[in-house]
Amino acid sequence: MGRKRKHPEKAAGGVTRRGFIGSVGAGAVAAATGVARRGESTPEITDPEGMVQVALRVNGRTHRMLVEPRWTLLFVLRERLGLTGTKVGCERGECGACTVLIDGLARYACMTLAVEAAGAEVTTVEGLLDGEELGPVQKAFVEEDAMQCGYCTPGQVMAAEGLLLANPSPTFEEIRRGMSGNLCRCAAYPHIVKAVDRAATAKKKGGPQ
């Protein structure tokens, strides 16, 4: 200890911004190929700074916009489309606060680039409402008090939607396991599990959703 060591920070060294963007762009092209397989057009790089044109389908609306290839779906939903029901908790796929449905599957929006989501059907918590009327999972969360601070709640609701789409009649154990990808530091878990169970019943009564 006490020795002197110089630590130049990395980014200031050899990597230029253009080079950095180029390398991310290459990644995005790979991601875009995946999208193309879903039958949509391949996003093209049209902007000198590396902006990409995408058409995002969110809650039934199409948003045509320019995005940087590195922008996550989470960032675009919240900061560009103003759909702030989708929350940010870790930006590394550990907490689940940003859970949305992508083509009916619960996915972390922080681990999905916006360009990857192009062409898919994205549903956020705002998309579960019918006008101002809450959806059955949302109603169940209200009735069972399945929240405390409420910040993780939209993600929990979307995870529950995804779970019930995949398994309309989960057991309590399946619910606990199915919801375990969404952290709640207030730990409203017992009420969350009850709410998902209640929502399953409500959805069945209400016919196919």
Added chain:
Amino acid sequence: MTRDAKYWAPEPTPETPEPSGYPAPWKKTEVVGKPLPRVDAYQRVSGAAVYPSDLILPDMLYGAVLRCPHAHARVTKLDVTAAAKLPGVVVILTPTSPETEGITWPYYDGTEPVPILSTTCTFEGEPVAAVAAETPQQAADAVRAVTVEYEILPQISDLAHATVNGEPQVYARGDTAAGFAEADVVLERTYRTACEIQSPMELHGCVVRWDGNHLTAWESLQGVFWMQMQYAQVLGLPLASVTVNAAYMGGGFGSKLTISRESIIAALLARKAARPVKLFLSREEAMLVTGNRPGVDMTLKAGVKSDGTLTAFEFTDLSSPGAFSEGGEGLNDWLIRDLYTCPNVRCETSFATINAGPVRPFRAPGHPQGAWALEQMMDELAEAVDLDPVDLRLRNVPSVSQARGNRPYTTTGLEPCMVEGAKAFGWQAARTAPAQTGHIKRGVGMGACLWIAGGGGPPSTVIVKLYSDGSVNLNMGASDIGTGTKTWAAMIVAEELDVEVGRIQIENADTRATQFATSSGGSKTTPSDSPAVREAAYNVKKKLIEMAAEEHDLDPTDLRLADGAVLSRSDPSKSFPVTELQGVRRQRVVVGVGYRGPNPEGKVVCPFAAQFCEVEVNTRTGEVRVLRFVAAHESGRVLNRLTFDNQVFGGITMGIGYALTEQRVLDRDQTGKMVNVNLHDYKIPTALDAPADMSSLAIDLHDTECNTTGAKGLGEPVTIPTAAAVANAIYDAIGVRITDGPITADRILMALEAQGKEA
């Protein structure tokens, strides 16, 4: 500067207005106590609630902070030339920027304030420079493009190598030597707890905007008024030039009782850019710099007579506030001083500064640590004198606060919590169940507690307005940090004014629109603010009755308010709808103001609890499963049973994390850096870790003295005895006591091996 903000020991506030004819305790309630869903649940599940991190302002920039990556280092070179040229970069601040000159960050503990941006960094993550750019990605690019060189200095991140700060704080009563001399059994053990991180789901940060010389901050905080004071003090502004709003916020657990250094940095960036700035920390940054529950090394020596009478406690501890304190260190000894009757007690508390992030209050500061030692010791003493653990505790229940001049408690729930909890749990049967064979062992354990505060106190000012159509506006300063504050407040108004909860509009936690309330922390929001809410509504009711009496020449004492009308008790035919009262029609609004009166003189108000659990330990893998929990809480009157139970289960689950998985790991021998700085490696409980079988008992002793609603705090006690109860259950299961937390699988296997038990 914020010493007076220490929320667990409210100073007397003689300026608090005397209550204006306080209402008598409720005899029976129609709304209060019912299990009602939250009044803002719709907003929270629909995405309509705008949390501070959700806010988007026109022309807004995004801030990012360059942080020292070393535990202790000096900045020897800082060059922002390249960063400034990057696209989208608008403002860069460095320690030598004129905008930061003279702006210092005062920590809680009275140490010399440090510059807002540091060139000598004493913990990993200390801010060095800051950027505002058009997008957060561009801001992050710019931070990476700053050239910094550091001279790495020797770091100490291990308590064992740290220098103790000054003399220990000593608490003493009686004569411990004499106490140990008269004991039949004397035990001495060391205990250790790990450093736990609050980790609320909404990250720390703010959106700030200048409007001339007026600063508005939307910030994820537990209380807006202390924060308004902090902004004003650091930036040299009058309180009237600072507005802080946190109507919604995504959890804090104590870590949002202070603004962050980053909040000031955001304000400076916004002022220089003359544009609004959003600056929210990343999870990694938050884990490094927004506080923690410090790990503690403790030694507890205890003496007991064979009849179970405690004779003496001697306690010493060492913990660290980190590089500085932002509040929340200490109180590790409080339960030893106060929970059980013991005439001879000596506690020596020491602190040592280390090169790690500053502590902040964390849900019941010091108490889970103290409970970890005390409640494990109580079980060992019970075994040594051949008493049941509950029985030993019951023989030492005090009715006075021994550490506060033997002042009596308004109610003492310790005994009923233990008795009722044990009954509900089936403690006797579970304790005497035959030993299991095989490698899966079951065990049961319990722990009890009180919380030093939880009685709340003044000041609090609340306004209730009745509109001309009979609907109501409730205006209160308190933050709802997830505990259901707004919901019980609406229920109290509904109770007093007989108006539907759905016809009550609430505005809260906005320094410009609401009146002063203390921060929501320390289990004191409900007992502090509920009496003020009740008095405000009560005063509206009084005015309505006085109006009706005057307009119709009636005796006000014969009148009551129900179902939107003032009614005569003696003559049921006399009914005057509120909306038709002349006074209401003339004024269009009836305003009632409520203040929080003083706490009862000469008495101590505390919540009490006892928790019981059953665990299963796999002696081959070391895995622990918590099978069930029963929690008995005496927190006075329950205002909402649904949110009450929710908080009980949440506190237990957090305590299970403390017992089994949560620990900040520093690379103490090499770099001092935190090695598990993410939510994958720092493990907070998931839905699978919360026991499927949990039940909550509310012990209401009808405390009519504590305040006019009879409610006491709940948020801290729910997590105080939990980890100790789990540790006791693990001992019961495997017959080996583990005193270092968290009790991870490897610790269980090593302990079993050391004892030569089956592994």
